[in-house]
Amino acid sequence: MNMQQAISQPTSVNGLDVQAAFDTVDAIKADNGLAKFEFRARNAWISGGTNRSTIRDFYGAGREDESRTEAFEFTNGEPPILLGNNEGANPVEFLLHALAGCVTTTLVLHAAVRGITINELSTELEGELDARGLLGLDESVSPGYEQIRIRMHIVADCSDDTLDDLLAFTRTHSPVCNTVCRPVPVMIERVKA
């Protein structure tokens, strides 16, 4: 590798292989179908408010992914006030975890492709909901989150204005944030085993 190559091919920014990111963008520009992903989860009820998901396979970049040798497993539970015994975090808390992670990864990715180095990034999330919705006590009360607030602490090698631009872009391009902000259809079909 000569000096020119060394300068023009930074391999890692923010722990991400930027060249691989640009290669992915080029491949998708040449074939939009490569951008289509299908993610999946399987869940089995255990008892009460306890159930467990297994997550392994997905489709993306034109093929079934085979990179995972074992499935991830996650257990939903409920605290005593919600009739459980803290067998796991509960589903609305896992939603906050998904949102925190997606906003973080989206920001770190777009920082990397813009050449911005992130030194620190942490978030705190809060979401309010009114259990009358879940319980069906008042049909004017939405069962889901009323709103979700994210406080983000970032230290990066750029100006505050550049950081605010990056944050605004992140908010509108994070897949989980967009799924929460936008009405996304959920279809439930009852099937034979």
Added chain:
Amino acid sequence: MNMQQAISQPTSVNGLDVQAAFDTVDAIKADNGLAKFEFRARNAWISGGTNRSTIRDFYGAGREDESRTEAFEFTNGEPPILLGNNEGANPVEFLLHALAGCVTTTLVLHAAVRGITINELSTELEGELDARGLLGLDESVSPGYEQIRIRMHIVADCSDDTLDDLLAFTRTHSPVCNTVCRPVPVMIERVKA
């Protein structure tokens, strides 16, 4: 306990304390403020597409919950095709886990209060998204899920019609399902550490 009490106070249906559920409903009817919950998560970026959430405290039923002696921890990661090394499931997969769990728990709870015994319940979820949204390659492409399909297998001691009523009620009363189906505002504020 006499026979009358034994018949009128079934303690557990589907692994849930039904009397406690009715007591909760009565308490909320007497004071709507007890239905207000605030759930929270804290997340710290590690590197690339890896970050970790801690979840412990929340507010509900008029007070700060103190039932959890330790925090739950969950790690987001990404598969190699998305520039990671499978350090964990990724955020859009955790969203499916949250949705699966919430639909399941909502159904099991409302079955219990209706006196329906669930014998088996499992779900398979699929959600499509187009990575051009995340990458900002086409602003007409939404970054989030286009739709999410849930196939649910249930065995219960009731008719198919009763089960379909329960499922329709579940779809509109599950907090995570409602958060996905409805536009929920997400505010991101940048703060000093």
